[in-house]
Amino acid sequence: MPIEPPAAFSLLPWDSELFGYPVARLAPEGLRPELFPATLEQLRGQGVRLAYAQVPWSDQATRALLDGIGAPMVDRKVTFGKALTGGSIPPAGVEAWQEGEVSAELEALALASGHLSRFRTDAQVPSHVFPTLYKAWIRRSVLGEIADAVLVAREAGKLAGLVTLAQHGPVSEIGLVAVADGCRGQGIGRRLMAAAEAWSDARKAGRLEVVTQGENAAACALYRSAGCLVVQEQAIYHVWMEPVG
Template structure:
């Protein structure tokens, strides 16, 4: 199926294969058709045990660009998050107002996407990757694709945004969206504070299940979410095929 937004953003024809279960022959036929139709980039998500022969990958300049992990957990007011590290710092959580994202949030969005397939695919320019995540955070702060955005500041310097998380609710499930913490303050409990705040916001809105998507190669993020009670819900392998190369 064609992907109009991606095509417009990357300025090439982008499509996605919907079926996760295809034989090698079926996959080859679809990719050959996509090439004939003028597509440049094709996404395909499949199960992790699906092995694609190297000659087939090479024929369509394909590569595994993401091992997408989906985590879920039940929310409860009784859940203990533990103490925030480095109590000498006075961190303050603020709900970002519904407005355009500022430059600090755009920088944090790039940190959040540093392990994404759009960052790791060498055929996608860093400018296009950055543009995508700048749009993502801006649409989040405008509440077009997120319902809330929380930021953390240091009470001693309220101009400096140290971290942020976006959250939304879809079909009764809370979604953790973009989450980023400035590198200079990573490991000081800011991520924990953001998650605690978002969980409390979800519970206050009657939501009792939370879900987050990350990349399996982002080991730090996976360990972080697992530490907060998230359990593996699903794993998908994402391939990018550059069929015109």
């Protein structure tokens, strides 16, 4: 039986429904220079209007290929990681979100966490995509579909910050992190990180990881201050097949 060649891209049903037209993710095979023109033709043939490309930051050749067709680089995706040794103590003032529904305050924090999201900064992305995506993210986190915990910090009875966590084997992953306007510079971000580490330690995770945008200087500084190191950097491109009108 002949071996099927690797797929050049994969269609993304959830993203396609959200955008209102076919969206795909390019595979490394589809980004090979000798195959890339054919990949673009296949995408157009299936009506795809947007394809995501995720490339190692150091892969200058593939980045030049995407730059050459005018695809915008929409994110410098930075992954931070920290080895956990156990025994950390949960900080005061951070608790698990106990309500079964998302409040307006919690939703506002989720939206604030994505202020530099590529779905917000790319002007070609339809305006409804970013808020719909992040509202779904926090709702599904609270329901336990994509997160195992939603931790919140409170100040004077109001929500001051949030962090969501999901454990995948020995790795605990932070999803959303945000501090409310008017509460920044008060150490709340550090408390949330300490709470995330304590939560992970309690579940015997050996590692804590979090992803952010390289342009998010405040987030990068927070993660470094918590003892996290950069373990991976990637360039994210949006390959538009045609102008969005």
